[in-house]
Amino acid sequence: MSARYVYECPYYIRYRSDKKEMHCEGSILYFKSADDRARWLSRYCCNHPGWMECSNAKRMTEFYEEDAHD
Structure with missing residues (x-):
């Protein structure tokens, strides 16, 4: 699946189509197929x-909010 996306998530970094993985701040997500990755991107990364x-986005937001209060 070849598609262009508009990323809404501030923690998104990049994805590697050759390895079916996606890099986000704080994690690397691995997918069984490019279609699985595309569904994830559509549901979370490219969706406002x-x-x-997204569990990673929630975790990173909490991390930065706690850091801002220290």
């Missing part, structure tokens, strides 16, 4: 406000 429901 869907990106805020």
